[in-house]
Amino acid sequence: MINSMSADKIVAEILNGNRAILARAMTIIESTHPKHHKLAGEILDKVMPLVGKAKRIGITGVPGAGKSTLLEALGMYLINSGLKVAIIAIDPSSSISGGSILADKTRMTTLLREYNAFIRPVPSAGHLGGTSRRTRELTFLLDAAGFDVVFIETVGVGQSEVEVADLVDFFCLVQIAGAGDELQGIKKGIMEVADVIIINKCDDDNKMMTEIAKNVLKNALHILKPKYKEWQTQALTCSARDNTGIENIWDVVEMFYATMEPNGKVASIRKGQNIRWMKQQIEENVINMIYNTQDIKELYSKAKASVESNKLSPRNAVETVSQYIAEKLTYDVLK
Amino acid sequence: MDGKLDQWKKLANSEVKRMGKTVDDLVSKTLEGIDIKSLYTAEDTKNLETIDSLPGISPFVRGPKATMYTARPWTIRQYAGFSTAKESNAFYRKNLAAGQKGLSVAFDLATHRGYDSDNPRVEGDVGKAGVAVDSVEDMKVLFDQIPLDQMSVSMTMNGAVIPVLAFYIVAAEEQGVAQQLLTGTIQNDILKEYLCRNTYIYPPKPSMRIISDIIEYCSNNMPRYNTISISGYHMGEAGANCVQQVAFTIADGIEYIKAAINAGLNIDDFAPRLSFFFGIGMNLFMNVAMLRAARYLWSDAVEQLGGNEQSKALRTHCQTSGWSLTEQDPYNNIIRTTIEALSATLGGTQSLHTNAFDEALGLPTEFSARIARNTQIILQEESEICNTVDPLAGSYYVEALTDTIVKEARKIIEQIDKAGGMAKAIELGIPKRMIEEAAAETQSLIDQGKRVIVGVNKYTLQKEEAVNVLEIDNQAVLEEQIASLHKLKLTRNSVKVEETLAKIRVVAKEGGNLLAAAIDAARVRATLGEISEAMEDVFGRYLVPGHCVTGVISREYHNSEKGASEFDEVKQLVDDYANNEGTRRNCQAGRRK
Numbered sequence: 001m002i003n004s005m006s007a008d009k010i011v012a013e014i015l016n017g018n019r020a021i022l023a024r025a026m027t028i029i030e031s032t033h034p035k036h037h038k039l040a041g042e043i044l045d046k047v048m049p050l051v052g053k054a055k056r057i058g059i060t061g062v063p064g065a066g067k068s069t070l071l072e073a074l075g076m077y078l079i080n081s082g083l084k085v086a087i088i089a090i091d092p093s094s095s096i097s098g099g100s101i102l103a104d105k106t107r108m109t110t111l112l113r114e115y116n117a118f119i120r121p122v123p124s125a126g127h128l129g130g131t132s133r134r135t136r137e138l139t140f141l142l143d144a145a146g147f148d149v150v151f152i153e154t155v156g157v158g159q160s161e162v163e164v165a166d167l168v169d170f171f172c173l174v175q176i177a178g179a180g181d182e183l184q185g186i187k188k189g190i191m192e193v194a195d196v197i198i199i200n201k202c203d204d205d206n207k208m209m210t211e212i213a214k215n216v217l218k219n220a221l222h223i224l225k226p227k228y229k230e231w232q233t234q235a236l237t238c239s240a241r242d243n244t245g246i247e248n249i250w251d252v253v254e255m256f257y258a259t260m261e262p263n264g265k266v267a268s269i270r271k272g273q274n275i276r277w278m279k280q281q282i283e284e285n286v287i288n289m290i291y292n293t294q295d296i297k298e299l300y301s302k303a304k305a306s307v308e309s310n311k312l313s314p315r316n317a318v319e320t321v322s323q324y325i326a327e328k329l330t331y332d333v334l335k
Numbered sequence: 336m337d338g339k340l341d342q343w344k345k346l347a348n349s350e351v352k353r354m355g356k357t358v359d360d361l362v363s364k365t366l367e368g369i370d371i372k373s374l375y376t377a378e379d380t381k382n383l384e385t386i387d388s389l390p391g392i393s394p395f396v397r398g399p400k401a402t403m404y405t406a407r408p409w410t411i412r413q414y415a416g417f418s419t420a421k422e423s424n425a426f427y428r429k430n431l432a433a434g435q436k437g438l439s440v441a442f443d444l445a446t447h448r449g450y451d452s453d454n455p456r457v458e459g460d461v462g463k464a465g466v467a468v469d470s471v472e473d474m475k476v477l478f479d480q481i482p483l484d485q486m487s488v489s490m491t492m493n494g495a496v497i498p499v500l501a502f503y504i505v506a507a508e509e510q511g512v513a514q515q516l517l518t519g520t521i522q523n524d525i526l527k528e529y530l531c532r533n534t535y536i537y538p539p540k541p542s543m544r545i546i547s548d549i550i551e552y553c554s555n556n557m558p559r560y561n562t563i564s565i566s567g568y569h570m571g572e573a574g575a576n577c578v579q580q581v582a583f584t585i586a587d588g589i590e591y592i593k594a595a596i597n598a599g600l601n602i603d604d605f606a607p608r609l610s611f612f613f614g615i616g617m618n619l620f621m622n623v624a625m626l627r628a629a630r631y632l633w634s635d636a637v638e639q640l641g642g643n644e645q646s647k648a649l650r651t652h653c654q655t656s657g658w659s660l661t662e663q664d665p666y667n668n669i670i671r672t673t674i675e676a677l678s679a680t681l682g683g684t685q686s687l688h689t690n691a692f693d694e695a696l697g698l699p700t701e702f703s704a705r706i707a708r709n710t711q712i713i714l715q716e717e718s719e720i721c722n723t724v725d726p727l728a729g730s731y732y733v734e735a736l737t738d739t740i741v742k743e744a745r746k747i748i749e750q751i752d753k754a755g756g757m758a759k760a761i762e763l764g765i766p767k768r769m770i771e772e773a774a775a776e777t778q779s780l781i782d783q784g785k786r787v788i789v790g791v792n793k794y795t796l797q798k799e800e801a802v803n804v805l806e807i808d809n810q811a812v813l814e815e816q817i818a819s820l821h822k823l824k825l826t827r828n829s830v831k832v833e834e835t836l837a838k839i840r841v842v843a844k845e846g847g848n849l850l851a852a853a854i855d856a857a858r859v860r861a862t863l864g865e866i867s868e869a870m871e872d873v874f875g876r877y878l879v880p881g882h883c884v885t886g887v888i889s890r891e892y893h894n895s896e897k898g899a900s901e902f903d904e905v906k907q908l909v910d911d912y913a914n915n916e917g918t919r920r921n922c923q924a925g926r927r928k
Contacts, residue, residue, distance in 0.1 A: 033917025109878060123919065 002028060007042035014145050015050075019118065022145055026120060029141065030134045044137055047144035052270075054086075054143035055257065058164045059153045060190070061174030066200040067153055068107040070174060070240040075111045077246050078149055086118040086147040087111070088138055090131060090154045090164075118147065132163050136277065139167065165193040166273050169266050170256050172249075173197045177206065177213035192224060194233055196252050202237040202245060210237045230259055290325060299324055340376065347373070365621060366777060367578040369739055375731035383738040385631050390724045392644075394634035396627050396737065397725040398683040399648035404721035410686035411711045412489060412652065416441035416466035417698050417805070418812050420476035423466040427481065430704070434712055437519075437686060439489040440477070441465035442499070447534035449495040449867030452816035462812030465491075469820055470862045474502040475509060483507040488519035489564070489652070489686075494536040496523050497545060498866040501853035504557075520561035520610055520652070523549060526587045527566050529761050529879050531573035531770060536867060539758055541874040545849055546591060547598035552850040554604045561610045563591055564652065567629075570766075571614030572658050574774020577625040578740055582747035583757070583766050584611065585632045589748075590757040592640050606637060606646035615679040616656045617671060623727055624736035626651065626682030631741055632748070653679035654688040660695040664790030665802055668692035673710050680714060681727055687711060697804030764882055775887035783891070783898055820862065827860040835859055836869045843873035 002010065002024040013021040029040045061067050068089075075085045087108070111117040120138065124131045135152060142150045154164050165171045173194040191197065197217055202210035217235040226232055234252055238245030260266045290296055303321050306312035312320075347358040361373040380386055388394055391401030400406075413435055416423045427438055442465040445457035451469045452461045461467050468474055478488070483506070492499045500521055504514055525542040528535040535542060546563065553562045567575070567584035575583065588609060595605055613629065615622045633649040655675035660668045669692045676689050691699035691707040699707065715721055727733045747769075754760040761767070780786040787793045835856035842852045853866050892898035913919045 027918055027920050030920070031917030033915065036917050107881065109881075 003036075003039065007039060007046055010039075010043055011046045011144075014047075014141070017146070022118070022141070023120070026138055026141060029137050030122070040137075044140060047140055050144040051140045052143065052267075054139075054147055055149045055170070055253070056139055056143075056168040057149060057151050057253065058168035058171040059151055059174060060155070060164060060172070061200075063155055065174045065176050066240050067155075067174050070198070070200055070238070070246075071151060071153060072108045072111050073238075073240045073243050073246045074249060075108070075117055075151070076114070077250060079111075079114050079116045083148040084116045084118075084146060085111070085149050085151070086142040086145075087120065087151045087153060088135055088142075089119065089121045090124050090135065090152070091121050092124050092155055118142065118145075132167060133277075133281075135164075136167050162189060162193055166276065169260075169269055170195050170253055175199050175213070175217075176201045177209040191220070191233070193227060195227065195231060195256060196234045196236060196249070197221075198249060199235070199237045200240055202239045203242055213237075228260070228265065230263070230265060231256060296321075296325060296328070340378070343374065365576075365618065366773065367576040367621070367740070367743065369578075369736070369743070375735055377731060379731050379735040380729075383734060385628070385738045385741055386734050391648075393638070393647045395630040395648050397728055399630065399650050399685070403683060403724040404680070404715075405724060408715045408721045409680060409684055409711075410437045410487070411435050411708060411715075412437040412439045412686040412688055413704065413708060414439040414441055414489075414491065414654065414688045415699070415704070416443075417464075418462045418466065418807050419815055420466055420468060420473040424477050424479050424481070427477075429701075430708065431481070431486075433705070433708065435708060437487045437489065438481070439688060440491065442490075442492060443467045444534070446499070446863060447492065447494050449498070449536045449864065449871070451820060451862050451864030452813060453820050454864060458813065459809065461809060461816055462807055463809055467812060467816050468499065468502065468863060469816060470823055470860055471502045471505045471509075471857045472819065472823060472860070474499075474506040478506055478510070482512070483510055484512045484516040486519075489522075490519070491522045493522050493525050493528050493532070494534045495863055495867050496521060496525075496549065497849050497853045497870065498857065498861075498863040500549065500850060501857040501866070502863070504854055505857040514556045515558065517557050518559045520564045521549075522566060522612070523563045524566045524587065524612075526590060526757055526761060527569055527583075530570065530583070530767055531575075532566075532569040533879070535877060535879075537870065537874040538877040539762065541843070541870075542877075543594050543758065544598075545870075547594050547600075548849045550591075550595045550605045550608075551598060551600060552848055553608065554600065558608075560608065562605065562608050564610050564612045565591065566612040568612050568614035568654055570770055571616060571656060573770050574658075574777060575770045576773050577616070577618070577621050578743045579747065579766075579769060579773060580613065581625055581629045581632065581740060582744035582751075583770075584613070585629065585636060585744070586748050586751045586757040586760070588633065589636050589640070592637070592642075593756065596640070602637075602640060602642045603646050606642050607648075610685075611649055611651035613651055613653050613679075613684075614656050614658075615653050615675045615682075617659050617674065619674055619678045619681075620727075620733055620736060621740075622675070622678040623682040624733055624740050626653070626679070626684065627725075627733075627737045628740035628744060630683075631737070632744060636748075650685045652686045652688070653682075653684040655679070655690045657690055657694055660690060660692070661788060661791050662695045663799060664796050665692050665696060667790050668695065669706060669710070672707065673714075676710055676714060677720075680720060683725060693802055693804055696802060698807065700803055700805045702803075764880075768882065768884060771884040772887050775884060776891055779888045779891035782888075783895075783901070823860055823862070831859040832856070832861045832865070835861055836865055839866060839869040840872055843870050 002021065005013075005021075010021060010025050014025060025043055028036050029043065031037075031040065059067055059071060071087060075087065078085050108119060112119060120142075122131065122135060122138070139150050139152065152164055152168055171194050173190055173196070175197060177199050199210045199213050199217070214235050214237050221233050221235060224233070236245065236248055236252060238249060240246070257266065260269075291300070299321055303312065303317040307314050307317050344358055347361075351358065351361065358373060363371050365371060385394070385396050388396050389401075390398040390403055411434070413430060415426060415430070417426075423440075431438075443462050444460040444464055445452060445454065446465070446468050448457070450457045452467050466473075466477065468477065478486075488503075490499060490503065500523075503521075504517070507514070507517055523546060525535055525539075525546060529539060537545070550562045553560050565584055565588045567580040570583055571577075571580045588611070591609065592602060592606060596602060611629065611633075613626060629651070630649040634647040637647040655672045659671050659675070668690070672689050672692065676687060679687050689707045689710045691703035693699060693703045720726065751757055751760045751765070754763060754765060757766075777786065781788060781792060784792050790796060835852070839849065839852045839856060841847075842849055849870070856866050856869075889902060892902040909919065
């Protein structure tokens with residue numbers, strides 16, 4: 001049905017608050033099939049001038065840290081303050097069935113009922129690169145649709161959070177105390193990209209542990225090189241279950257924007273992300289193009305076979321293939 | 336005997352040889368995971384802990400009463416209720432005139448969750464799945480011309496149990512019936528609500544306190560009233576197998592006894608007033624054995640908690656399984672219900688509800704309700720099964736099965752005990768997960784055709800015949816309820832109402848008996864929504880956290896090669912779809928209006 005609508009009409013409906021069309025437009029943008037690419041591109045071109053008002057917040061943490069509960073509490077707080085909130089929840093896909101349960105939507109039952117909330121589960125579908133491309137574009141769409149805050153939630157596994165940090169203005173890391181791994185984040189490089197670290201489950205019977213964890217973190221944060229010279233990463237505690245400390249989190253977010261926005265820092269963060277992303281995409285595409293050229297493909301597999309059978313050293317194989325590509329490129333350019 | 340058994344085995348093997356099988360291949364596995372042999376003999380009943388007892392004497396395997404149906408058959412108790420109190424009352428009186436012996440009230444969903452009919456949240460539910468009751472006035476109409484000192488009334492109410500029981504007591508009072516004379520049962524089993532039935536209101540802790548308050552009030556004022564009907568039925572409907580149903584129900588019962596003891600009550604003052612409620616499915620002998628095993632396990636558990644002989648006797652209501660009914664070719668449901676009713680009565684139930692054949696389609700009509708009722712009357716008055724107590728006792732198969740269920744269920748009960756009791760286990764999601772896994776397993780067996788359901792996955796009809804169902808004009812009920820609420824609020828003394836509601840808040844917060852406080856509020860015409868809300872102000876409203884069960888269907892399909900290849904086919908279809916559409920999402924989803 002949406003395929004028979006023009007991009008103009010789709011965008012007009014989205015701006016009009018038509019949630020069904022918004023959801024379907026998101027599906028078109030997510031699609032990996034070439035038949036949807038044209039319409040997706042048109043929709044994105046049309047919304048780009050309208051993008052920029054929404055705050056983009058990333059939230060990550062290990063499974064069980066209480067991200068969904070926190071998002072529910074924080075989201076409700078914002079809605080009660082009169083804001084419109086969108087959540088993109090990236091769910092890991094099963095490597096066995098390829099399916100994704102998209103269960104986050106079922107975990108945020110209070111938000112789910114709110115008219116001013118929009119929750120979109122996105123399967124990670126195995127490779128992260130594709131997810132971050134789609135997520136970036138979905139964020140644009142939600143921003144244009146008039147949501148004041150767009151959250152991007154991911155499960156903290158490996159590299160993904162660093163990539164997600166490059167999709168948002170402000171990045172929250174959610175942790176729990178008492179697991180003895182308060183500083184594990186340093187190893188994975190997450191703490192370097194976090195703008196705030198929230199220690200959740202500061203419930204009545206767990207208060208002591210969370211306060212200790214907060215102090216450990218605060219000390220560690222002073223040692224790390226700050227992400228921006230204007231902003232010192234903060235450590236906070238909250239209990240999403242008991243709905244305490246939620247206001248503090250949002251105060252810190254507001255403080256971040258108040259500090260960064262006046263000197264154009266938020267705009268430059270976003271610009272930097274867009275440019276970095278564009279560059280990455282070009283590189284990726286160019287490499288794919290080169291590898292998919294028939295003669296290079298053949299040369300590569302020949303070299304590969306030679307290296308495998310020890311007829312050629314890897315060093316010389318690199319030399320041969322690179323030489324060929326360089327000559328071919330020069331030749332094609334000259335021609 | 337051994338020689339004879341060998342001879343039988345030889346003979347049996349030669350009979351199935353042509354099918355390329357041996358007698359060992361004839362062993363079948365039940366949903367409970369129990370292996371059923373093709374022959375049981377005296378060997379199988381040697382050294383069983385559950386054998387050789389007498390009815391009316393602990394451990395009560397053969398029944399809680401010495402004479403059972405030979406003196407008085409089970410009570411035919413049909414669960415019903417719909418629309419307004421007036422309509423339901425007319426329906427009850429007609430049924431009582433036609434031979435029904437007890438009443439069982441079904442309330443609508445709004446009442447269950449503690450909302451008045453005029454609450455905008457419940458607009459679509461008023462009067463739908465049961466009768467709408469907003470105040471003591473509705474309750475009076477519901478029992479108009481039904482003498483509550485003679486009629487035993489069962490009420491299925493768990494969440495809004497305080498206002499409903501208060502309304503019942505005040506309605507009786509205004510009928511001129513004193514509290515001491517009330518007989519009947521209130522379900523009041525909150526634990527299984529968190530597990531599968533979902534009409535809880537408050538968090539587990541205050542809910543358990545409400546139950547203690549009710550037990551306390553009734554032991555002092557309503558000695559003949561059954562304060563909890565500990566229910567496995569809804570677990571069965573959610574997919575629990577017989578072993579799970581028994582285990583979780585007994586574990587729930589243990590939890591209630593412990594709560595009441597902790598509240599300072601003496602076990603023998605209330606345990607005899609606890610009754611049970613089981614769901615009876617299609618496996619005839621398994622369900623008979625389940626009831627026998629339940630009585631044994633309860634007797635054992637209550638003894639360990641220090642109860643006397645009377646406290647140890649398990650009395651139960653049963654209902655035929657609604658889950659086993661089919662929308663397709665629905666007249667088959669009459670036969671299913673008959674088999675299940677036979678199972679419940681051979682198992683020794685104290686009362687029984689038989690489902691109407693059209694209950695997979697809607698509420699029973701007068702016709703289908705008559706057939707359902709007559710199923711029981713024919714069993715009682717024509718089949719001659721009531722002439723002797725526990726007729727299946729001594730059956731090698733049934734006795735062995737009884738013993739196996741006891742042993743398997745005990746393992747689960749011990750597991751729950753280790754987790755810290757049923758309340759804790761529910762909080763941890765242990766039983767819910769087990770039931771959901773069992774449900775998914777059964778469904779995948781049906782999908783694969785390994786479990787036959789006539790008219791659904793075998794012997795299906797080319798063309799289904801249209802069946803008349805009872806339609807409730809929800810709009811008319813809603814308007815009537817709202818109008819009478821409006822009238823009630825105009826005519827009552829609102830100062831007194833506010834006073835009694837404030838008292839409920841204080842009692843909720845600081846202690847005292849909530850039922851006693853609610854009875855005062857009911858007398859001055861506080862509504863169900865108001866009383867529930869007063870408690871909600873203190874206790875809060877609860878939501879059970881959800882979990883996903885995964886991998887069960889896949890595991891079941893991979894039990895056979897045929898299943899595995901079917902599964903792979905489906906996976907391939909999904910992948911093809913994703914390749915063609917660029918997404919796994921259903922692009923058409925949300926199109927329905």
